[in-house]
């Protein structure tokens with residue numbers, strides 16, 4: 001399963017590809033154009049982690 | 065291409081007693097079609113349940129906080145959770161159904177109701193054939209004609225297909241309207 005998504009750089013609009021599990025692991029993703037570094041804010045770890053757990057459960061149940 | 069799951073379903077007990085050939089073939093296909101519908105409706109429900117907040121008469125997106133650092137300065141912005149999830153429509157891509165059948169009977173009959181709009185069609189042309197079949201008998205637990213098979217097996221492979229246009233439009237609108245702040 002591909003877990004990479006793309007977001008527009010908030011500084012220059014250049015697309016930045018990131019991995020959601022990387023974000024949850026505290027990784028920063030850099031814009032190749034302006035070097036802005038993107039990360040998940042600590043306040044949002046809970047909601048993103050919880051949603052991904054539910055999402056994995058949904059995938060597992062659909063394949064059963 | 066992502067393989068969601070390969071499942072082997074044993075139909076032996078219900079299908080080895082004899083059935084029409086159509087029933088033997090359609091049983092696994094019906095199961096696959098149901099699995100496909102389940103995946104799609106499950107994901108739609110997931111988006112509503114976890115990516116949006118129900119306000120009674122409307123839905124608003126669940127927002128998450130992101131931070132970005134440029135030239136040593138840290139700024140924040142909010143994004144709908146929907147835009148960062150690896151959402152892709154899951155769908156059944158490839159199905160591999162394996163089983164050996166033995167034709168047990170052949171019956172022909174002429175349907176009692178004449179074909180509408182074609183009354184002149186002769187009896188011979190209207191004749192229908194029904195094949196009775198059952199799973200091929202086994203010898204020492206293996207099929208005679210295909211020793212590698214010891215039962216019916218259905219392998220399902222799922223792949224990701226592009227998201228529906230409505231969702232990509234939503235994601236596009238949100239990601240093009242990011243406003244950053246110091247807090």
Ligand SMILES: [Zn+2]
Pocket residue numbers: 009010011012013014031032033034035036
């Ligand atoms: Zn940039």
